Amino acid sequence: MTMGKVPNSRWAAMQSGLLKALLGLVGLSAGTAFATNDLPGGPAVNQLNMHPPVTAIAIEQNWLHWFMLILCTVIFVAVFGVMFYSIWKHRRSVGHKSQELPEPIWVELGWTIVPFLIVIGMALPATKVLVAQKDTTNADLTIKATGMQWQWGYDYIKGEGEGIGFISRLDPEHRAMSNAGTGPKPDDYLLKVDNPLVVPVGQKIRMITTANDVIHSWMIPAFGVKQDAIPGFVRDTWFRAEKEGMYYGQCVELCGKEHAYMPINVKVVSAAEYTAWVNEQQKMMAAKADDPAKVWELAALVERGATVYAANCAACHQANGKGAGPIKALDGSAIVLNKDHAEVISSLLNGRANGAMPAWKSLSDTEIAAVITYAKNSWSNQSGDLVQPAAVQAARNN
Amino acid sequence: MSAVLDHHDDHAHDDHHAPTGWRRWVFATNHKDIGTLYLLFSFTMLMIGGILAMGIRAELYQPGLQLVNPELFNQLTTMHGLIMVFGAIMPGFVGFANWMIPLQIGAGDMAFARMNNFSFWLMIPAGLMLAGSFFMPGGAPAAGWTLYAPLTLQMGPSMDAGIFAMHILGASSIMGSINIIVTILNMRAPGMTLMKMPMFCWTWLITAYLLIAVMPVLAGAITMTLTDRHFGTSFFNPAGGGDPVMYQHIFWFFGHPEVYIMILPAFGIISQIVPAFARKKLFGYASMVYATGSIAILSFVVWAHHMFTTGMPVTGQLFFMYSTMLIAVPTGVKIFNWIATMWKGSMTFETPMLFAVGFIFVFTLGGFTGLILSMAPVDTQLQDTYYVVAHFHYVLVAGSLYAMFAGYYYWAPKWTGVMYNETRGKIHFWWSLIAFNITFFPMHFLGLAGMPRRYADYPMQFADFNLIASLGAFAFGLAQVYFFVFVVLPTMLGKGEKAPQKPWDGAEGLEWEVPSPAPFHTFETPPKLNADANKIVA
Numbered sequence: 001m002t003m004g005k006v007p008n009s010r011w012a013a014m015q016s017g018l019l020k021a022l023l024g025l026v027g028l029s030a031g032t033a034f035a036t037n038d039l040p041g042g043p044a045v046n047q048l049n050m051h052p053p054v055t056a057i058a059i060e061q062n063w064l065h066w067f068m069l070i071l072c073t074v075i076f077v078a079v080f081g082v083m084f085y086s087i088w089k090h091r092r093s094v095g096h097k098s099q100e101l102p103e104p105i106w107v108e109l110g111w112t113i114v115p116f117l118i119v120i121g122m123a124l125p126a127t128k129v130l131v132a133q134k135d136t137t138n139a140d141l142t143i144k145a146t147g148m149q150w151q152w153g154y155d156y157i158k159g160e161g162e163g164i165g166f167i168s169r170l171d172p173e174h175r176a177m178s179n180a181g182t183g184p185k186p187d188d189y190l191l192k193v194d195n196p197l198v199v200p201v202g203q204k205i206r207m208i209t210t211a212n213d214v215i216h217s218w219m220i221p222a223f224g225v226k227q228d229a230i231p232g233f234v235r236d237t238w239f240r241a242e243k244e245g246m247y248y249g250q251c252v253e254l255c256g257k258e259h260a261y262m263p264i265n266v267k268v269v270s271a272a273e274y275t276a277w278v279n280e281q282q283k284m285m286a287a288k289a290d291d292p293a294k295v296w297e298l299a300a301l302v303e304r305g306a307t308v309y310a311a312n313c314a315a316c317h318q319a320n321g322k323g324a325g326p327i328k329a330l331d332g333s334a335i336v337l338n339k340d341h342a343e344v345i346s347s348l349l350n351g352r353a354n355g356a357m358p359a360w361k362s363l364s365d366t367e368i369a370a371v372i373t374y375a376k377n378s379w380s381n382q383s384g385d386l387v388q389p390a391a392v393q394a395a396r397n398n
Numbered sequence: 399m400s401a402v403l404d405h406h407d408d409h410a411h412d413d414h415h416a417p418t419g420w421r422r423w424v425f426a427t428n429h430k431d432i433g434t435l436y437l438l439f440s441f442t443m444l445m446i447g448g449i450l451a452m453g454i455r456a457e458l459y460q461p462g463l464q465l466v467n468p469e470l471f472n473q474l475t476t477m478h479g480l481i482m483v484f485g486a487i488m489p490g491f492v493g494f495a496n497w498m499i500p501l502q503i504g505a506g507d508m509a510f511a512r513m514n515n516f517s518f519w520l521m522i523p524a525g526l527m528l529a530g531s532f533f534m535p536g537g538a539p540a541a542g543w544t545l546y547a548p549l550t551l552q553m554g555p556s557m558d559a560g561i562f563a564m565h566i567l568g569a570s571s572i573m574g575s576i577n578i579i580v581t582i583l584n585m586r587a588p589g590m591t592l593m594k595m596p597m598f599c600w601t602w603l604i605t606a607y608l609l610i611a612v613m614p615v616l617a618g619a620i621t622m623t624l625t626d627r628h629f630g631t632s633f634f635n636p637a638g639g640g641d642p643v644m645y646q647h648i649f650w651f652f653g654h655p656e657v658y659i660m661i662l663p664a665f666g667i668i669s670q671i672v673p674a675f676a677r678k679k680l681f682g683y684a685s686m687v688y689a690t691g692s693i694a695i696l697s698f699v700v701w702a703h704h705m706f707t708t709g710m711p712v713t714g715q716l717f718f719m720y721s722t723m724l725i726a727v728p729t730g731v732k733i734f735n736w737i738a739t740m741w742k743g744s745m746t747f748e749t750p751m752l753f754a755v756g757f758i759f760v761f762t763l764g765g766f767t768g769l770i771l772s773m774a775p776v777d778t779q780l781q782d783t784y785y786v787v788a789h790f791h792y793v794l795v796a797g798s799l800y801a802m803f804a805g806y807y808y809w810a811p812k813w814t815g816v817m818y819n820e821t822r823g824k825i826h827f828w829w830s831l832i833a834f835n836i837t838f839f840p841m842h843f844l845g846l847a848g849m850p851r852r853y854a855d856y857p858m859q860f861a862d863f864n865l866i867a868s869l870g871a872f873a874f875g876l877a878q879v880y881f882f883v884f885v886v887l888p889t890m891l892g893k894g895e896k897a898p899q900k901p902w903d904g905a906e907g908l909e910w911e912v913p914s915p916a917p918f919h920t921f922e923t924p925p926k927l928n929a930d931a932n933k934i935v936a
Contacts, residue, residue, distance in 0.1 A: 036858040043859035047847035050779055057775075065776050065846075072766040079733065080759060086740045087755070090676075091747075098677040098744035098904075107738075108685045108731070115730045119723045122773065127716060129775040134712040178855045181464040189461065189858050209709075214549040215642055217707060217782060221848040226778050228708045230643060231548060232636025235709030252707075252782040252850040254542045256549060257468040260853040325467065326536060355552040356536075 039187045041222060042248035051221040054243045054268075058224030060129040068122065075118075133224070136238045139206030141199065147209070147216025147229035147251065149358040150258035154197050157208065161278040164285065167362060168195045170261045175315050178261070191248040194311075196265040200274035204240045213358060217253035220266055228253055241268040258315065290366035292389040298377070301386060305374025308367045312360065321379045326356070331379040336372075341387050344372055345395045365392040416918060424519075427511035428918060429496045434813070435518050436493030439525065441882065443485030444799075446529050448875050450478040455837075455871035458864045463855055471854035472540035473532065479543025480560065483660070484567045485525055487798050491663040492517075492574045494805055495602050497813065499578060501909040501916060502596045504587025504925045504934075509580040510573075517573035524566040531556035542852060544653070547634030547645040550623050557627065561620045568613040575606035582606075587908070587924045587931075593687070594931040596907050597680060600687050601666030604694045608655045608662075611698075616652040619645060643708055650701035658697045660794060662690060664801030665732060668754050670907070671808050672736050675751035676743030677904035682735040689728035689735075696725050706777045715774045722772035726765070733762055748902075749823030753804035756831050757797065764792025767842065785845025791838045803830070806886075808905075811897035814889040815915030822885050829877040836870030906932045 038044035043051070053059040090096045141159035145152055151169035156162055171192040177185055186192070199205050209218050209229035219226035223239040241247070249264040269277065296304075310319070313330075317323050321331035330336050335344055348368050351359035360368065369389040376383045417425055426432050453474045457465050466474065496514065500507055508514045531538040536554025539545070550557055582603045586595070622633040623645070632638025634645040673680045680686065702710060702718040710718075736758055745751070767789040771777050780786060803826075811817050840863040849860045856864065888894055900910040908927075911934045912920045926936040 036861065039857070039859060043847045043849070043857055045859045046843070046862050047859065048843050050846050051848060058779075061775050061779050064773060065770065065779070068770045068773060068776065072769060076762065076766060079737065079762070083737045083740065083755075083758070086737065086743070087745065090741065090743050090745055092677070092744040093746070096742070096744050099742045100678060101681065101738065101742060103682060108682055111734045112727060112731055115727045116724075119726055122769070123720055123723055126719060126773045126775055130715055130719070131712055133775055133778065134715070178461075178463050181462040182460070183462065185461060185858050187858065190855060191857055214552065215546060219848070221779060224775075224778060226707045226781055230636075230708065232639075232641070233643065233709075237709075249848065250850050250853075254472070254546070254549065254852045256552065257472060257540070259472070260468065260850075260855050326469065356554075 037187050039248065041246045042188065042191050053222060053224060054241050055223045055239045057133050058222060061224045064126060064129060067125065136206050136236045138204065139238060140203040142206045142208060144208040144210065145218045145229060147211035148362060149213050149256050150262040152262060152264060153362060164278065164281045166195050168193045168197065170263055172311055172314065175261055190261065191263045191265065193263055193265040196267040198267045198269060198274065198277050199241065200271050201241055201244050201268050204238060206236055206238045208234055208236045210234050213355060214255050215253045216251050216255045218264060219252050220247050220249040220264060222247045226252060244268050244270060290364055292365040292393040295388060298386050301370050301373045302377050305370035308371040309374050313371065330375050331381060336375045337381060337383055339385065341391060345392055348372065349396055365389040365396065368392045427515055429500050429508045429514065430916060432514050432518050433493045433497030436489050436496055439521060440486050440490035440493055443481050443525060447478050447481035447486055448878060450474045451871060452875050454478060455868040457854060459868040460865060461856060461858055461861050468854040469537060469540060472852065473538040475852050476540050476542050477528065477538045481528055483543060484564065485528060487660045487794065488571060489521060490802050494663065495578055498809065498909060499581060499599055499602060501920060502599055502907055503582065503585065503590050504908050504921045505581060505585035506921050508577050509585060510577050513573050514577055517570040520566050520570040524563040527559045527563040531559050534559060544649060545623065547623060547642045548636060551627055551635055558624065561624050564620055565617055568617050571609050572613050575609040578602055578606040587927055589927040590931045593684065597669035597686055598666035601662040601690055604690050605659050605662045608659050608694055612652040612655045615648060619648040646705050646708060650704045653704065654701040655697045658693055660798045664798045665690065667801045667805040668736065668757055671750050671754040671804055672739050674902045674905040675748065676740045676745050678739055678743045681738035685731055686735055689731040692728040693725060696721065700725065703772055706774045707781045719772060719774045723769065726769050729765055733758060748820060749827055750804045750808035752824065752827045753800050753807065756827065757800040757804060760796035761793055764789055764797060767792065780845055782850055783845035784841040784849050784851055787851050788838045788841035788845060796834055810889050811901045812909055812914050812916055814892065815897050816889050816892055816894035817897050817901060818885050818889050819894060826877060826881045826885055830874060833870050833873035833877055837867050837874055840866050
């Protein structure tokens with residue numbers, strides 16, 4: 001069903017070379033301090049067109065865009081050719097006298113009917129692609145993506161790997177680099193996640209999207225997929241990646257302050273690699289399932305809490321626990337240090353201040369207990385106080 | 399159809415007792431004074447919104463966070479949008495309407511002079527609340543100018559202030575619209591039939607109906623947001639069974655006609671200026687009126703093209719894709735008519751004409767990217783990326799704002815009685831046009847490459863285009879300061895060559911039948927018009 005060819009990379013290289021030369025001329029090349037390279041599966045440096053497509057739908061979208069771009073450019077040049085010809089010839093300064101034109105009805109009818117026909121010509125190929133794009137039936141694998149402030153949760157719902165579930169979030173180092181302002185940044189800056197979504201090549205993947213708090217949107221440009229993730233609703237889209245590799249996208253619906261920091265990363269692997277990954281995940285899940293009944297020692301729980309804190313809390317509350325601006329300090333906080341743990345546990349489970357502090361229900365009981373214990377025993381907080389996972393479990397089930 | 403007119407000469411009136419000093423402005427009932435107030439308010443808000451935009455572009459000048467944190471960044475984008483749409487563009491066109499509609503139809507003033515005063519002064523508290531929301535606890539609203547639920551439910555108290563401000567602005571717009579409709583339908587001079595009316599009046603008549611139709615819809619949406627926030631309702635809150643997508647449907651049912659509210663009066667201004675400087679009549683006047691009406695009607699059935707990625711059924715997407723593409727047809731008719739008006743004219747290119755031609759050229763570029771975006775499968779790639787940002791700035795800045803600049807240069811001699819400085823006007827035009835394109839053209843590439851909008855920080859590969867856009871934006875902002883200080887201010891102070899009654903030899907219409915500056919009261923008795931209703935015969 002391919003309708004057209006994607007422009008070749010030589011053309012793209014020539015374009016970006018031209019641009020670099022242009023930028024160099026005015027001495028403005030921003031990237032020169034630290035050379036940035038193209039990110040395969042993600043954006044290229046000064047990319048001028050859509051991402052190189054790796055699904056049939058994305059190829060069609062690229063084709064449609066070229067079709068529209070060429071058609072619109074031709075009309076644009078023709079119409080404004082006439083206008084600029086008139087501006088050139090029909091000026092008073094070259095002595096042109098104004099002449100009223102006759103207004104026969106066929107002129108107005110003509111330039112109503114002809115554009116109408118052109119528009120129909122545009123709508124026909126678009127209709128075909130749109131219908132194909134919306135057909136999510138007969139999927140080999142169904143995965144649910146849940147948008148949360150500010151990370152993605154993935155659950156393998158149906159097909160090989162059913163039951164696997166994990167959270168995918170931006171590498172905290174990248175978030176720190178962003179806060180640092182200037183300084184060298186890697187090619188996958190703001191796109192690198194801890195756990196990419198893994199899918200097999202050549203299979204039809206149905207993505208179900210939903211959200212926990214506000215609207216997010218899940219997209220991978222190379223797949224031609226973009227679907228809002230709406231709390232309280234389930235939506236779906238699909239893709240069949242034809243090429244192995246890493247592919248990148250970002251959240252595209254404003255979802256609060258960390259909107260720019262919840263990337264999407266899909267790793268497309270061969271069928272054999274996928275099976276191996278599924279087996280490994282299932283073994284890891286069995287091993288990692290924390291028993292909430294386990295009674296922890298203070299030191300071990302603080303150590304566990306430190307990793308949870310670095311991955312989830314430090315972005316807002318800062319590594320030193322002092323908070324910033326409207327973000328409350330944890331260091332010295334009465335709520336954190338309270339011997340009665342009910343309020344601090346509920347803050348983590350349900351969020352605070354109307355969601356300004358989001359709910360962290362997605363963390364396990366052990367992780368929540370660990371991070372609270374960490375906060376109670378870090379910086380100037382040295383309470384020696386400890387929250388066991390069982391207490392969190394009890395609060396969660398209330 | 400004959401116009402109904404008051405018999406002014408039946409009773410003695412007190413025009414020479416017009417208030418002076420601050421009373422002249424606070425108690426203003428004169429359409430010219432109120433028009434001036436509207437225009438000054440609009441320009442002030444343009445500057446405030448512009449400063450916010452400079453903040454956005456300064457942060458995006460290079461990757462990494464340097465100047466603002468992400469919370470403040472979202473506040474900047476949100477308030478930039480709200481202030482520009484509701485504070486700058488809409489009141490700006492109302493200012494033009496106040497000044498020009500009575501002059502163009504030969505009416506003594508607007509129909510409801512005191513309501514006119516009220517609808518202006520209502521905007522001041524609203525403007526203060528919008529601009530002042532940055533100083534409220536938790537900062538300004540940061541949910542985007544579209545105020546999508548349920549993100550709005552997480553906002554601080556400034557969200558309520560914002561909602562209140564928009565209610566007030568909506569009430570003001572509705573009052574303004576009623577005034578314009580009643581004035582146009584009832585107060586035209588004898589002989590000024592509807593189909594002889596200047597195009598600017600026609601486009602405003604249709605715009606006023608659009609405003610009355612959709613402002614209450616916005617009011618409903620934000621009121622439901624307010625009750626969701628404070629009174630336990632769950633219209634849009636999924637936690638209580640509400641529907642966040644319904645918010646988007648209601649918002650865009652307002653929002654798409656709103657787009658045309660901001661562009662139809664611009665079409666009207668351009669339709670006045672092009673014939674004046676081509677020294678010809680407007681080509682296809684009747685078809686221009688019908689095209690404007692068609693655009694207005696179509697604008698009610700295209701709203702969900704803003705929502706292609708929310709997951710509508712395929713039939714819904716097809717309907718909204720087709721209806722959106724159809725808008726290209728009447729818009730095309732307008733462009734063709736303007737070019738036919740230029741054809742075989744005797745054109746000169748004073749600043750108003752430069753801005754008008756610039757408008758046609760750059761607005762059409764934005765129109766074409768709109769056509770590309772209307773294609774749902776392509777929109778899947780481009781929705782919520784910088785491509786959309788580029789598109790709507792091409793139609794709103796190079797469209798609405800350029801038309802207002804054109805209108806200013808065209809009519810300011812009538813308002814102030816002095817000519818603006820032509821060289822400075824031309825500098826303003828070329829500076830704005832070049833800086834505008836440097837700012838927004840690279841955004842098409844960023845969007846095609848997938849850079850999402852409303853991002854405080856971005857991957858390294860997007861750095862160069864963002865840098866170019868930021869430099870362009872600073873230059874564009876500076877151009878508008880230049881415009882005010884070196885073009886507008888001197889004319890307001892009366893410095894410059896004295897303007898003749900009709901400074902443009904090709905211009906037609908009743909506004910050129912009164913002296914420059916237009917006296918405080920004009921057309922106190924209905925003028926007697928010629929057959930074309932564009933000249934006073936007695």
